Amino acid sequence: xxxxxxxxxxxxxxxxxxxxxxxxxxxxxxxxxxxxxxxxxxxxxxxxxxxxxxxxxxxxxxxxxxxxxxxxxxxxxxxxxxxxxxxxxxxxxxxxxxxxxxxxxxxxxxxxxxxxxxxxxxxxxxxxxxxxxxxxxxxxxxxxxxxxxxxxxxxxxxxxxxxxxxxxxxxxxxxxxxxxxxxxxxxxxxxxxxxxxxxxxxxxxxxxxxxxxxxxxxxxxxxxxxxxxxxxxxxxxxxxxxxxxxxxxxxxxxxxxxxxxxxxxxxxxxxxxxxxxxxxxxxxxxxxxxxxxxxxxxxxxxxxxxxxxxxxxxxxxxxxxxxxxxxxxxxxxxxxxxxxxxxxxxxxxxxxxxxxxxxxxxxxxxxxxxxxxxxxxxxxxxxxxxxxxxxxxxxxxxxxxxxxxxxxxxxxxxxxxxxxxxxxxxxxxxxxxxxxxxxxxxxxxxxxxxxxxxxxxxxxxxxxxxxxxxxxxxxxxxxxxxxxxxxxxxxxxxxxxxxxxxxxxxxxxxxxxxxxxxxxxxxxxxxxxxxx
Numbered sequence: 001x002x003x004x005x006x007x008x009x010x011x012x013x014x015x016x017x018x019x020x021x022x023x024x025x026x027x028x029x030x031x032x033x034x035x036x037x038x039x040x041x042x043x044x045x046x047x048x049x050x051x052x053x054x055x056x057x058x059x060x061x062x063x064x065x066x067x068x069x070x071x072x073x074x075x076x077x078x079x080x081x082x083x084x085x086x087x088x089x090x091x092x093x094x095x096x097x098x099x100x101x102x103x104x105x106x107x108x109x110x111x112x113x114x115x116x117x118x119x120x121x122x123x124x125x126x127x128x129x130x131x132x133x134x135x136x137x138x139x140x141x142x143x144x145x146x147x148x149x150x151x152x153x154x155x156x157x158x159x160x161x162x163x164x165x166x167x168x169x170x171x172x173x174x175x176x177x178x179x180x181x182x183x184x185x186x187x188x189x190x191x192x193x194x195x196x197x198x199x200x201x202x203x204x205x206x207x208x209x210x211x212x213x214x215x216x217x218x219x220x221x222x223x224x225x226x227x228x229x230x231x232x233x234x235x236x237x238x239x240x241x242x243x244x245x246x247x248x249x250x251x252x253x254x255x256x257x258x259x260x261x262x263x264x265x266x267x268x269x270x271x272x273x274x275x276x277x278x279x280x281x282x283x284x285x286x287x288x289x290x291x292x293x294x295x296x297x298x299x300x301x302x303x304x305x306x307x308x309x310x311x312x313x314x315x316x317x318x319x320x321x322x323x324x325x326x327x328x329x330x331x332x333x334x335x336x337x338x339x340x341x342x343x344x345x346x347x348x349x350x351x352x353x354x355x356x357x358x359x360x361x362x363x364x365x366x367x368x369x370x371x372x373x374x375x376x377x378x379x380x381x382x383x384x385x386x387x388x389x390x391x392x393x394x395x396x397x398x399x400x401x402x403x404x405x406x407x408x409x410x411x412x413x414x415x416x417x418x419x420x421x422x423x424x425x426x427x428x429x430x431x432x433x434x435x436x437x438x439x440x441x442x443x444x445x446x447x448x449x450x451x452x453x454x455x456x457x458x459x460x461x462x463x464x465x466x467x468x469x470x471x472x473x474x475x476x477x478x479x480x481x482x483x484x485x486x487x488x489x490x491x492x493x494x495x496x497x498x499x500x501x502x503x504x505x506x507x508x509x510x511x512x513x514x515x516x517x518x519x520x521x522x523x524x525x526x527x528x529x530x531x532x
Contacts, residue, residue, distance in 0.1 A: 006255065013247035016041075021240045032090065038236045039086030045246035046079030052253040063119045068253055070116030074109045075249060081105020082242075095233040110182030113213070117186065138323070141316040142277040143188045148309040149280035152302055156287055187213045205255040212248030215241040281313060331506035332441075354396045361389040413443040417468060420450060425458050426466050426483070433471040442527045445503050446470065446479050449511070449525050452500055453481040461485025461521055477527040488517035 020041035024034045053072030057065045084102035088094040118140075190210035194203050219241030226234050284306060291298055298306070368382040408416040414432050421428040437443070450468055457463040463485035470479045497513060504511040508528045515521040 006251070009251050009254065013244065013251060016045075017240055017244045017247060020243055021237055024236045024239070034236060035086070035089050038239050039082065039089065041243050042082045042239055042246070043079055043086070045243045045250070046075050046082060049075035049246045049250040049253065050079060052250040056253050064257065066119040067116045070112050070119060071249065071253065074112035074116065075246060077105050077108025077112060078246070079105075081108070107182070109216070110186055113186050117190065138316060138319055141312055141319070143186075145277045145309055145312050145316065146188045146280050148305055148312065149284045152284050152305050152309065153280065153287060155301055155305070156291075156298075187217055205252045205257055208248050208255060209252040212245040212252060215245035215248065219245070277313070277316070281309060284309065328506075328508070331502070332508075334506070349396055349399065354393055357389055357393045357396065361386050361393070364389070408443050408447050409440065412437050413446055413470065416443070416447050417450060417470070420447075420454060421468075424454055424466070426454065426463050428454070429465065429467045431467065431469040431471075434477075435472070438472070438477055438527075438529060441507055442477055442509075442529065445500075445507055445509075446477065446525065446527065448503065449479060449500055449523060450481055452497070453483070453521075453523050456489065456521070457483040457485055460489065461487070463520070472529070475528060475530050477529055479525040479527070480523065482520060482522040484520045486517070487515045487519045487521055489513075489515040489521050 020037060023029065024038040024041070029037065050072045053068045053075065057068035057072065060068065081102040081104065084100065084105060088100055088102065094100075187210055190206055190213060194206045194210060219238055222238050222241075223234060226238075288298065288306070364382055364386050368379055368386065371379050371382065407419050412434075414434050417430055417432060421430055438446075453468075454466060457466050461483050463483035466481065466483045468479075468481050470477065472478070497511075501511045504525050504527065510526050512524045513522075514524075
């Protein structure tokens with residue numbers, strides 16, 4: 001959908017909502033016709049949303065299709081509820097038909113919409129990786145935590161006093177409060193999805209959907225307030241939120257999304273998304289502190305809901321800790337698997353391609369020796385071929401050394417560092433105090449740290465001397481690399497140090513980097529030696 005088409009739909013929706021609300025609330029029509037116009041506007045908006053969701057569902061597959069089908073079911077359920085509500089008002093003369101069978105249809109909106117959001121979240125990748133069940137659980141817990149915390153704040157400031165002074169029955173208020181709470185929960189979950197959307201094209205329909213759910217939640221909140229104070233009717237202008245919200249749901253369904261490739265990875269973390277659940281919880285904490293300082297007591301609702309929020313927060317932290325532990329273990333397994341693959345490739349190059357090239361060069365050299373002396377041109381050509389094969393062997397040897405440092409596997413870190421010192425274009429001082437061998441993944445990672453530091457010192461730092469130190473202290477291997485170059489290096493401008501940091505941290509270690517301008521560069525890596 002083009003920007004102009006989207007703007008046109010938004011304009012049509014705004015004009016339609018304004019026309020219905022103004023016409024129904026202007027007093028130009030009789031009360032019966034005002035109710036009819038308002039109810040018809042809501043039913044038409046719900047019907048438009050239902051048709052838009054179900055028609056566009058046929059153009060999609062997988063989670064996107066099920067998301068639209070469930071969303072259409074949600075708006076269809078709400079439409080049925082509104083039809084029953086209007087029937088009570090228009091033909092049975094009930095100004096506020098609440099509670100009534102219409103509430104079952106209304107409550108179907110958050111139930112089916114939650115199913116739609118779960119389908120959407122399960123289908124979309126998160127930072128290039130499909131969401132697993134624990135990720136979906138964390139998102140649901142985040143939504144419940146935010147809604148619970150906001151409910152405590154609202155109850156403590158305005159809602160609690162209204163309910164305590166109101167005339168509504170407990171059953172009526174429970175149903176009324178279920179509307180805004182459920183819709184607010186959906187809105188928060190949509191906000192979480194927006195925060196993790198992979199592109200602007202995928203964020204736009206979510207933003208429109210979230211705006212629609214928010215409009216419905218606002219109208220539901222005003223409705224809950226009216227029920228709490230024992231009102232006998234609801235102002236028709238209240239229905240503007242319902243009409244606008246359902247119209248926005250229809251537009252969201254018509255807005256196309258871009259299928260995110262599974263390999264598209266966003267390397268940066270969105271701190272706003274990560275901290276979102278804690279902001280309202282912090283507000284609740286501040287509220288309790290203020291109440292304690294002022295000597296006021298929290299009522300039962302605040303204590304119960306606050307306790308539920310804390311329990312959900314603890315569950316979320318437990319799930320997050322399990323995720324983090326699994327992530328650390330998976331990173332270590334990936335590093336080990338990659339090293340094994342690189343080692344196998346190095347062996348294939350050394351024992352396969354390289355040996356075949358050497359054998360071919362020797363065969364040509366023997367053929368060259370059998371060439372008659374008078375065929376000097378042929379001898380020169382064969383000699384050129386042998387020289388080319390010899391150079392190719394050297395290239396393959398360098399490639400295999402870069403794929404995996406076989407010298408580390410065969411001789412250990414001390415021997416590998418000495419080999420690096422011999423090949424280094426910059427003078428290298430070694431201060432290595434190692435007794436025996438260390439775990440091979442640690443030795444390989446340490447070798448790559450030194451090799452990358454030497455490469456940077458040679459290409460960019462203009463260094464004249466590099467010092468490498470390695471020693472075991474306790475259960476850690478401490479590795480340091482420093483040069484006397486120009487400094488001022490920025491690790492964010494390259495991927496080498498980022499890859500080294502990932503490799504070191506995957507083994508449970510740490511990598512620190514310091515490069516003040518004019519004072520050289522220093523790398524410090526610490527590897528635990530007792531990791532499995």
